[in-house]
Amino acid sequence: MKLDWEYYWDEVKKRKFFIFGFFLVVLLPTMDTWIFLGPSVRTAQSVGIMPDSVTTSIIIQKAAILVIFAVSWDLLSGYSGQISFGHALFLGMGGYLAVMIREGLMIGDQEVFPGMEEQLVDIGGIYFDLSVIEAIILASALIAVFALVTGTIILRLKGPYFALVTLVLPLIAQILVTKIWGDFTGGDGGLQITSQLIQKPPGSTLEGLDLFKLQIEQMTTVILTFAIVCVAIMYLLARSRYGLVLKAIREDEQAASSSGINVSLYKVSVFVISSFFASVAGGLLAQVFGSSTSALFESERSFEIIIFSILGGIGTILGAIIGTFVLFFALSYYIKDGFVDLQTIEVLIFGLLLIIIIRYQPRGLINADPQLRNSLFFGVIFSFLMAFYDTGNMIIASTWNPAPILQKYLGQGERGFFGMDLFKVQGRMVLYFIVGTVIGYYGPELAQKIRLRLWGVWPSLGTFDPPK
Amino acid sequence: MTEVALSVRGLSKSFSGLKAVNNIHFDLKKNEIMGLIGPNGSGKSTTFNTITGIIPADSGSVKVFGEEVMGRPPHEISSLGLSRTFQNTRLWRELTVLENLMIPPKNQFGTSVLNALMPWKYKKQEGELIEKAYTILKLLEIEHMAENYASELSGGQSKLVDIGRLLMSDAKILMLDEPVAGVAGPLTEKIFQTLKKLRKELGLTILIIEHNMDFILRKGIDHIVVMANGEEILNGPPDIVRQSLDVIDAYLGE
Helix, strand or coil, rough: CCCCHHHHHHHHHCCCHHHHHHHHHHHHHCCCCCCCHHHHHHHHHHHHCCHHHHHHHHHHHHHHHHHHHHHHHHHHHHHHCCCCCCCCHHHHHHHHHHHHHHEEEEEECCCECCCCCCEEEEEECCCEEEEHHHHHHHHHHHHHHHHHHHHHHCCCCCCHHHHHHHHHHHHHHHHHHHHHHHHHHCCCEECCCCCCCCCCCCCCCCHHHHHHHHHHHHHHHHHHHHHHHHHHHHHHHHHCCHHHHHHHHHHHHHHHCCCCCCCCHHHHHCCCCCCHHHHHHHHHHHHCCCCCCCHCCCCHHHHHHHHHHHHHHHCHHHHHHHHHHHHHHHHHHHHHHHHCCCCHHHHHHHHHHHHHHHHHHCCHHHHHHHHHHHHHHHHHHHHHHHHCCCCCCCCCCCEEECCCHHHHHHHHCCCCCCCCCCCCCCEEEEEECCCCEEEEEEEEEEHHHHHHCCCCCHHCCCCCCCCC | CCEEEEEEEEEEEECCCCCEEEEEEEECCCCCCEEEEECCCCCCCHHHHHHHCCCCCEEEEEECCEEECCCCCCHHHHHHEECCCCCCCCCCCEEEEHHHHHHHHHHCHHHHHHHHHCCCHHHHHHHHHHHHHHHHHCCCCCCHHCCEEEEHHCCHHHHHHHHHHHHHHHCEEEEEEECCCCCCHHHHHHHHHHHHHHHHHHHCCCEEEECCCHHHHHCCCCCEEEEEEEEEECCCCCCHHHHHHHHHHHHHHH
């Protein structure tokens, strides 16, 4: 397994425009205070071409947290093959326990645990409360111990039986926190966070919206740091012999066992590691939401990341990251805006997408054939940029634009349906996105060139051979 | 007297009334090649499975280098230096051939969680293992397939990778379940010569299940156990087996 850096560098260079474009789309809105870029970004935001930096920051925060969560699921289910349908159990436990440890725990009038002292620190201009982070890590460590105990028991079950148990556990937890332990979990309302992670710097003159904006951006930095560290640890694990042994267990447990691998030890250890990082994600998510509620245990949370990971490529860390970013951004930018009347539309769209992916690209985006992968990547970028404009046919005159018709029947949002375009070039029909979620980007060469040149990414395309 | 590597006493296993293995006794001396033959359904593979702990035996005793292993999990038995192949090759299909060979070696640094986070610690050992893996692949003439997924291999090639996996594991006792079924003739010979060479060089002890009487009865096999209907009907050197009427009966019927 020699690493051929030149090969990877070539791969990166080939996609430099894509990579640049991705960061541009994702991070540009937060650059409104930069020296050179700032003014033009602010102008774009003021006329509504670009989402404002606060919205973008919050989306990045959530996406980064979901990346930790999705990667932790992928390590357990994608690598060791123990498919869990209830990973939200650890997300929720992490959320609740982190808040309890930080804020203290009262049952009735009796104090069980006093809570942690505030420890304000200043690192790189970010003024934050270290005790919140300590609480998150302490809570995750406790949950890892809990996972050690439960894992030893439930990992004896195999395949569908294990999956079934994991499906049930978060439902039990949800009932426990809302109905039975309501005294100290806050019932349906959940546990409110009173101590903020990001604090106002001493001597700062910022007030109101400016302060809020600053804190949101600093929060993003903290969460991105968390995400990078957590994902790096899991990536190293997955890439090492340890990850290889996990894969061997996934492929054939008996063969692994007779090759001298202690299968149950590895399964329990990966369960513990995975639960630790899922709890970290839970603790951070509670910070973003401002409270820990039973919604953290929802099975939607579990299924969401399963779909993200499968789309990106199950059994690869990079796949989970890319899948999460791509789908979560698609979800936040388009789908929710596009269908304001249909609140749970994402379940429908993700479900359909899952079926399509499993049928046509079961190994995910990261393992797709390069042609399709490129077209998907470009498609996503293109659809992001399309979303910044308020009309459906801003670049190429569509022969037929279905957006208004669909809007009429399904409800209209601020940026609805702009990713969708269906038109005829050189006698061939080109269909690309449906509500921002890419289903394909097959088109004749001409259309490809027009689009890619417009976005400055044309040179990176190289040879293009549209499927006949 | 030479040391006994594997000693099996009164091994029995029945599946809901059917006696698959009934009271098997044999001793495998160190540095010996033993064949286990018998017609279909005679309990050869079940014997293997019970010895290696994949299937728990009903009664009996199995000692590996004098240590009782009955009732212990497969990975512990394997760590005493006993490795096996399966009749239907069970490679890790979504791993490459090279990765398949990288799993069995014992005492790898990178397999523990903490060391896995420090790539520089296991890099050197990994390099040595990769070199060893390539030597073995060269020996088995499948070097060109090293980077392919195991699922892309043909049946014969899979058998070879399976044997390669065994050779990587530094085992003292190799248990081969039909190692050459589906492998082309000349390569069969080569595998057999390799096994004999390895036995001489590394002092390996080898136990082979085989259908192919030509393969098993050739010179070089020290003794043979013949099984039929779960019973051990003969235990002796190849010459005796070849002349035995019991064996001919078992294979050809009454």
